[in-house]
Amino acid sequence: MANADNAGSDPRYVAHLRAHGRFWVADDVGTVAGYCATRRIGDATMLCDLFIAPERQGRGLGRTLLGHAFPEPGARFTFASKDPRALPLYIRFGMAPRWPLLYLNGPPVPGGPCGEAVSAAEAADAAARLGSPGRLPDFAFWADAPGGHGVVVRDGRGVVAAGAAGPRTLRHLTVAAGADPAAAVLAATGMFAAPLTACLPGPHPAVPRLLAAGWRVTEYDHHMSSAPDLVAATGVLSPSLA
Secondary structure, three states, rough: OOOOHHHOHHHHHHHHHHHOEEEEEEOOOOEEEEEEEEEEEEOOEEEEEEOOOOOOOOHHHHHHHHHHHHHOOOOOOEEEEOOOOHHHHHHHHHOEEEEEEEEEEEEEOOOOOOOOOOOHHHHHHHHHHOOOOOOOHHHHHHHHHOEEEEEEEEEOEEEEEEEEOOOOOOEEEEEEEOHHHHHHHHHHHHOOOOOOEEEEEEEOOOOHHHHHOEEEEEEEEEEEOOOOOOOOOOHHHHHOOO
């Protein structure tokens, strides 16, 4: 319900969440009926996933799992699917809809600087200097997949953005304060030799420029959070590990 990229069926992804986040399983007479996973991102808790087996939905299991994940008030956010049952559940747990997270697909945008492929450690170190510390486990998870790597974008001042990429997918991009987030995203697409996918907040300034370059919106989720500005609308996001 909280993740539309199907990562929840990937054992490697589940193992990553269990190692670096928190994990709850709903047991129904010895059968796994669903699970919930969270990950601490900065000063907030991200609900990465909430899955309930279709045949066991409607029994209150999602509410029970969220009760364990969020027993007290606090800063929290998620990216909810368009399942209409998800929205009221997350609202009850203090997360209000804020903006759509757009899944976009299109060609690399030529011209200007291009992003560079680097190690996960180098990208995470750069992201920390840009104000997003503690991302090495997530960058390493993305970079260790086939075709994955860290990403940095430079201009005349040095590194202005850092993140991670997968095969034909821009996973994450932290942009320096004062830098042009649209230019950083367009530069990152220049790393790729074929059409790629990125997830961008609807208000992101790169969205109109990508659409003008022939990109298309293929899907969207709902960003929901306990405060309006908890997640900046100027970053490239993974729907699972923002």
